[in-house]
Amino acid sequence: MDDSDRAILGCLLRNARATYAQIGSEVGLSASAVKRRVDALTRRGVIRGFTVVIDPDALGWRTEAYVQLYCRGNVSPEALQRVLAEVPEVVSASTVSGSADALVHMVAADVRQLERAIERIRRAPWIEQSVSDIVLSRIIERPTGPQLG
Amino acid sequence: MDDSDRAILGCLLRNARATYAQIGSEVGLSASAVKRRVDALTRRGVIRGFTVVIDPDALGWRTEAYVQLYCRGNVSPEALQRVLAEVPEVVSASTVSGSADALVHMVAADVRQLERAIERIRRAPWIEQSVSDIVLSRIIERPTGPQLG
DNA sequence: CGTGAAAAGACGTGCTG
DNA sequence: CAGCACGTCTTTTCACG
Numbered sequence: 001m002d003d004s005d006r007a008i009l010g011c012l013l014r015n016a017r018a019t020y021a022q023i024g025s026e027v028g029l030s031a032s033a034v035k036r037r038v039d040a041l042t043r044r045g046v047i048r049g050f051t052v053v054i055d056p057d058a059l060g061w062r063t064e065a066y067v068q069l070y071c072r073g074n075v076s077p078e079a080l081q082r083v084l085a086e087v088p089e090v091v092s093a094s095t096v097s098g099s100a101d102a103l104v105h106m107v108a109a110d111v112r113q114l115e116r117a118i119e120r121i122r123r124a125p126w127i128e129q130s131v132s133d134i135v136l137s138r139i140i141e142r143p144t145g146p147q148l149g
Numbered sequence: 150m151d152d153s154d155r156a157i158l159g160c161l162l163r164n165a166r167a168t169y170a171q172i173g174s175e176v177g178l179s180a181s182a183v184k185r186r187v188d189a190l191t192r193r194g195v196i197r198g199f200t201v202v203i204d205p206d207a208l209g210w211r212t213e214a215y216v217q218l219y220c221r222g223n224v225s226p227e228a229l230q231r232v233l234a235e236v237p238e239v240v241s242a243s244t245v246s247g248s249a250d251a252l253v254h255m256v257a258a259d260v261r262q263l264e265r266a267i268e269r270i271r272r273a274p275w276i277e278q279s280v281s282d283i284v285l286s287r288i289i290e291r292p293t294g295p296q297l298g
Numbered sequence: 299c300g301t302g303a304a305a306a307g308a309c310g311t312g313c314t315g
Numbered sequence: 316c317a318g319c320a321c322g323t324c325t326t327t328t329c330a331c332g
Contacts (some may be wrong), residue, residue, distance in 0.1 A: 001207075001208075009201065012200070012201035013200050013201055013203075014198070014200075015198065015199055015200075016165045016166060016199035016200050017165060017199045017273065018202045019167060019307090019308060019309085020308075020309075020310095021307090021309095029317080029318095030317070030318055030319080031193075031308080031309080031317070032309090032310075032311085032317085032319085033317055033318075034318075035309075035310070036316080036317090037316095044207070045207060046203060046204055046207040046208070047201055047202070047203060047204075048202040048203065048204050049163075049164065049165075049201075049202045050164055050165035050199065050200070050201055050202070050276060051161070051162050051163075051164075051165050051199070051200060051202055051292050052158065052161035052162055052165045052196055052198075052199055052205070053196070053197040053198045053199070053200055054158060054162075054195060054196060055195055055196075055197050058150075058193070058195040059150075059195070061256070063263040064267055066245065066252050068282075074205050074247075077285075077286050077288055080288055081209060081288045081289060084288060084289050085289060090289055090291070091289075091291050092289055092291065093287075093289040094215075094284040094285065094286065094287050094288055095284070095285040095286050095288060096214070096215065096282035096283060096284055096285060097282065097283045097285055098280070098282040098283065099280070099282070100282065101211075102286075102288070103215050103282055103307070104289075109155055116208070119291070121177065131247070131248070132247065133217075133245035133246065133247040133248070133249065133252055134245060134246045134247065135243040135244070135245055135252075136226075136243065136244040136245060136246055137226050137243065137244050138242075138243050139226055139229055139230045139233060139242040139243055139244060139251070140164045140230060140233050140234060140239055140241055140242040140253075141241050142239070142240050142241065143200050168324085168325060168326085169325075169326070169327095170324085170325070170326095178300080178301095179300075179301055179302075180325075180326080180327095181300085181301075181302080181326090181327080181328085182299075182300060182301075184327075185299080185300095185327075186299095
């Protein structure tokens, strides 16, 4: 992981379909050198994959929420995962330290669909309470982690 | 936006560097037809861009948190954006309806760096309170929106 | 809106400094 | 590790169903 690798990752963050030659001219390397580094980063797991960023609104998802889950007793992350994986509206979820046990990020077409998805999660018997914060407007949305340093 | 478009987006979500020929054989179209559709989706804004998914841990980011911000008086989303954009540890942020005014997703190298970043946000005079939930473990992490339907 | 062909260019490997 | 050169496969554009 040197400066060249970080520069390459920066290029790929902005455009993952850039050619190796393009990236090379930006970071000052030849195309084959860039490819070798990208392959190495992928093999080492630094690069998890390449995806497309889709506008949720264009696909009809206009409602977003963060839901805090409070559980009864000790619920394992695996049990939580099993329940949440069944709900397609769940985009990401983490166990957290603090008031709630888990924080779930959800995206749905509308409030009705969101409500139904939350109901489905709450059917798990060990869910005690859920607190939903509906997103009003996205203020910041960065590709991934902060600066490459 | 028909089934072919959705199938193409599904392929690109899994691997944004797939060739048009590869995508075509998966969705049952020729390479040129796929390219035309991808170009159209990009032009219409459905596709916002192509990025690489980086393992935060491999880059040294091992601490993640969701921070709820409570503000004094009416703070505009624009003012919030100005403050949060200055903090590189902020990955995403939204204004929310519910108890807090905003929810901020942050990634940092360690707890110390996270603490300093939160302090920097709290310097804004209209921040009344902040509640931080530190992520213990990621349970679910999906590329983007739920299923393509 | 689809296919198919043909030119221009990128990829990916092997070799050398 | 980097660069260069090579053959192969893709991209990109075109005319046409």
